[in-house]
Amino acid sequence: MNATAELGRMMQKEVSFQSVQAEAIEAVQRGDSPIVAVMPTGAGKSMLFMLPAWVEPKGVTVVVVPLKALRKDMAHRCEKLGIRCATWTGRNPPDSASIVLVTPEKAANEEFGTFLGKLAFAETQMVLLTATLPPTDEDDLFKRMYWKREEQEKDAQLEQIVEEVLRDTTQPEGKVVMMCESKDTVREIVEARLFPCEMFHADLPDEVKEETLDEFRVGSIRVIVATGAFGMGIDIPNIRLIVHVDNPRNMRDYGQASGRAGRDGLPSRAIIIRGGIDFKNELVSRYMDPERRECRRIEIDRYLDGSTARARCEEGEYACDWCADSGRTDAAVETIPAT
Known part of the structure; x- marks a missing residue:
């Protein structure tokens, strides 16, 4: 989809993406997962799930929201945009909703797990949106989410x-x-x-x-x-x-x-x-070896040909990283790292 055009149609006015919205929407469109988007308060984090839900209303987007006031605000905004939105209660599963809002506590219970199972959870994306994630905490986030960075x-x-x-x-x-x-x-x-x-x-x-x-x-x-x-x-x-x-x-x-x-x-x-x-x-x-102090091609020549004559990458060859970095090459082509 043309994300900017679709955003304008959804908002019914001429708009443009801000902060990292465009990059994040592109990642969502590609099917990337997990996606972590850090954006300031008021920069439009909710658009990253509202826009895809508006464009593809047959899908289901689960949004875990800790604050009651924020859930009410999101539900109100979805209603204004014509997006089918429901808050998870556990009593009546919102099977027809495009967006399902749920608290962290209820998201962890068995009933909600059964609901997710019906949505083919293994095929969905994981998107984390926050205004407060210092770079020093990024590794801890990945560990807590059991992601291999x-x-x-x-x-x-x-x-x-x-x-x-x-x-x-x-x-x-x-x-x-x-x-x-x-x-x-x-x-x-x-x-x-x-x-x-x-x-x-x-x-x-x-x-x-x-x-x-x-x-x-x-x-x-x-x-x-x-x-x-x-x-x-x-x-x-x-x-x-x-x-x-x-x-x-x-x-x-x-x-x-x-x-x-x-x-x-x-x-x-x-x-x-x-x-x-x-x-x-x-x-x-x-x-x-990243600490290697000689041409990498020497190792290949020794093993494959038994030759010890080489001292460096030669003219007409791609230069290995060591020869290029040390300036000890006559290679005529652009340098490409060997590892």
Whole structure:
């Protein structure tokens, strides 16, 4: 939806978003979860759930509100906007309401849990709205909500580096492969809908894998999220980026998987996102060491070729982060971190 236009129609006047309203509404539209929006008092936090409820009245938005006066005010505002709103009492479940207001105490009881179960709770978003969350308390909030903050940060990393490839007009057909060490991780990334992508792993039916590869080759799919089943014998020329979501099991697997990129001779990258499964492989750990004081390609050459001749990244190669940061590279292309 065009959020600004819909907001104007709902309010019946020309309006614009303020504070972080626009960014928060965009996150709601994408299906992000959890979302934490910190906005000053009076900045329009309630619009972040009233607008979606007005646009899609068939859905149900549960709003946990601790103050009685605030619940009454929200109910009154919903009535003026034509949004079906009800306050949870536990006696008559508000099955036809678009917005259900509930106290924290009643939200924790068994009856309300049953009501949520009927709404397919596992598929809904979690949005927290507040005017008072100092940055120093953010970690405590995530712990209390049993959220893993590193997963949110990793999602943002993945989205950013993949979008760089998809938006690259110099190589408009560039493709991305994301390597994971478990099928569960593959499914989580695909279901998170961070970007258009398809999954590829050994348990998929052969016809599904073949169809996925065919679509990947012709470019109707540009991002595949895969297990090691993708790393062997697949030759698709314009893969620009290999992302390892978990640490590689060993240097052989890393060389095999990263070798899927750049088979057309054009610049390509292999990136490892720290924080995934760690197999405690000594060579991989040495290669990924953030305190490393020499070219990362040296480790690959030693293992794969037995060569000790390299001192740095060379002209025509993507520079590893150490060579770029130390200024010890003749690489002609833009520097991309190796980890």
